[in-house]
Amino acid sequence: MTEPFALLMPVYRGDDAAHFAKAFASSVTQQTLKPAQVVLVQDGPVGHELAAAIEASVAASEVPVVHHRIAENVGLTRALTEGLALSDHDIVARMDADDISLPERFAKQVPLVEAGLELVGTGMYEFLDDDGTIVGKRVPRSEADDIAAYSRFHDPFSHPTVVYRRSAVDRVGGYQPMGLMEDYWLFARMIADGAAVGNVPEPLVMYRVGAGAYARRGGRAQWRSELALQRALRGIRFTTRGQYLRNVSIRGVYRFVPEPVRKAAYRRFIARSAKDAPAAS
Template sequence: MPASQTPQANFSLLLPVYAGDNAEYLRLAFESSVDQQTLKPAEAVIVQDGPVPEALAAELERIEAESPIPVRLIRLSENRGLTEALNAGLDACTYPVVARMDADDVSSPERFARQWEMIEQGYDLVGTGMQEFEQDPASPSAIRVPPVGPERIRDHARTHNPFNHPTMMYRLAALDRVGRYQPFGKMEDYWLGVQLIADGARVENIAEPLLSYRVGSGAFVRRGGWAEARTEWKLQRELLRMGFVTRAQYARNVLMKGAYRLMPAGVKRVLFRGFIGRGLPGDR
């Protein structure tokens, strides 16, 4: 079937871009999430979070001009961070369902078709598994397999983020009920997921890796340090306050997850892939 005749569904693609993104990676991300999808979004909302380099600005203009679906380019005058950029994008979305995408990842062709099928069954949030890669999406280094089933997702959420944020597809009405994205360091997605679960939203994951996630050399450095540890402890206090975890679970999480945030990057990489993701053969 020609690309122009590929079926579309009534959902928006939400893709934030900032100065640190790469123009070539953005092109791959957009093409994989629009041109190559077996089920296309009805529109793309791209949020330019502050000024960007010339090459990236040119790529945004090319996408806007050549996209096979309508593109709404929201330009923020200054860099406001991911939380505000995503909320600005949600405000601009025309459709009641939104699919997330980052500017340096690659979606599998059947990703949206698989997620949309579950949205049509009544789910409010559907995530998927994802595979990590450094240079070539066809050569993944690890697979992150999310928990599947409402009970397993809720149990997992007491200790770890149960959703891979770049893979999310969700109903705007469900996000509106919990206040959409809220400032929470680099854990705004974890906090959003917990709030949705606590609010009674129907959530599910597809175990298969339907997105390839680009991992840079500094990924595990960014997951650590005192700032990240303090955010982790703040999150745990909120989980305790709302009754999402018991006092015993809170104490365990503060100790273990705080220690994890303060570990050297190399140690975190091994632990993360051993307990959060599933390493591929030869990855360990």
């Protein structure tokens, strides 16, 4: 018998109502292996349209939903921390409110956690917000040694794709504030702590690339988050001095190059072509 698991999904006022409804359905009712519980964390007040979509999705769900409302917008780190505390299960699957889970996602990830992995992500298709066109395919490192090596320079997991054991997350102190990089900081600490990790190379999540996606990867705020992260990684000796200097210089330059150059670099080194992708509509 498959171990029950919870789905953890945060939502806030910036999310689109239609996107949320599709994300919720794809991760709950349309899964071949459904979660036993949904923890929906509403991070602050939302507009009428999104509120109606949330209410309709919760009412129609065959899976019990804990709808946790936070009075004010507190940000992703605290929203996820409060959501994890409300999970009835040790296995927790993450999902964002504007992406799409493919039907076999949890059927392929959860057994890997049951078999001993404590953190497992998947590949992703990237699709355009405006017309659903598939524009990229992320294929992550899948073996633990490759993931550990890659993590010294890049985040080895795509946050919306992961399934983990809450006990392994709690063991390293859970989500902690790190600017815009709280997920990378968590995963690095889990790897440093010896967590059993892996990735399913197959894309099992469709990631929405909206307007401004590449602009958000650059600028001073992103650079400050980057610098704080690199100092933290060095502080726990996750990276060597040489790796720290390399990361600060190369990843730092990336934050300040013009957006078209940043987009081209991302497409060249992170996202691959995806001719075999399913429709995003």
